[in-house]
Amino acid sequence: MLVLQDLPDEQILKKFADRYPDVQVDKVIQFLSLLRMSDDLGLMLDSFLAQYDLLQGRWWVLILLMREDDYLAKPSDLAEKAGVSRATMTGLIDGLLKEGLVSRRPCTTDRRQVLIELTEAGQAKLDSVMPAYYQRVNALIGSLGKDAGRLLELLSVLHKNRHTFD
Amino acid sequence: MLVLQDLPDEQILKKFADRYPDVQVDKVIQFLSLLRMSDDLGLMLDSFLAQYDLLQGRWWVLILLMREDDYLAKPSDLAEKAGVSRATMTGLIDGLLKEGLVSRRPCTTDRRQVLIELTEAGQAKLDSVMPAYYQRVNALIGSLGKDAGRLLELLSVLHKNRHTFD
DNA sequence: TTGACGTAATTAGCTCACTAACTATAATGT
């Protein structure tokens, strides 16, 4: 997601307000700052994972597989839990297959289906990432102190109201 | 950016904690909720713009052009302000050109350069989007009441500390 | 039992990011 690097200052917004009288300078700046900072948090995770030759999409798939008792799941379930289309999941699995982190195996009870399994290499990849990941999550969320809950609360308000944007 | 739809519950995280002792259940859940809600805000903007046949990338370019006194800018400046590579900006401009929302014109003083200009159709497109956009920003941020500043403050803490993730 | 509909996964083709390499032009330093 592209988010503007160069946020408008008050002067620019006043120019826009001439043409679009609904502009409320403070609110627009708050909204854009929110988008920017949120986006940066996503990029932060991307660049952390890149150090382990991983991309967010593939990493989530590995994690979803590790959640399963037998380390097995159907592509359609993975797609739904990851929040991507099945076509996208096919692509993610292809990528993971090429790196040997998962394997495909036919399903005996329904021949339309396929089962994806976390390989030992996949588990090893997770083992190399997750401890560092959790340490960083602890440090980052810990930096909020007892305000962490408050942040989530306020963000939830926006989240619940996001359909006012429809 | 893919962000997990199916957040882990306490039980799943405890399973992970067996293997990765650094897991702090609350913090992980807060971190993932934060990512999810942030991502959803971006999607909200995408789907708003889609109603006007716009994508975030192209929309920001139109806005950046409207900021300029003469509605003219160099692709390299646009790329920097939008926070994308120059190659990406070339693609965005190509798309906008096809829709007639901007025009390319040669620069007389430096023949390597090109100037991008917002066309009347481009201005008209902005005029069709921006009033609704500002109304929605007002409503959304307004729903936070006086806590808007507090939310930004807390998010800033995370933003400033994002390099603990490196 | 077969025809219609539903479902699982994949494929094809689109968008919009990216990096690296290329072309053209400008600026600089010897």
Next chain:
DNA sequence: ACATTATAGTTAGTGAGCTAATTACGTCAA
């Protein structure tokens, strides 16, 4: 004056998302 270096923009190729169409298989009802 000319070779080097720097800059502007584009092109080529990759990756990960999407939708729509396709292939294969199941299910169900007349």
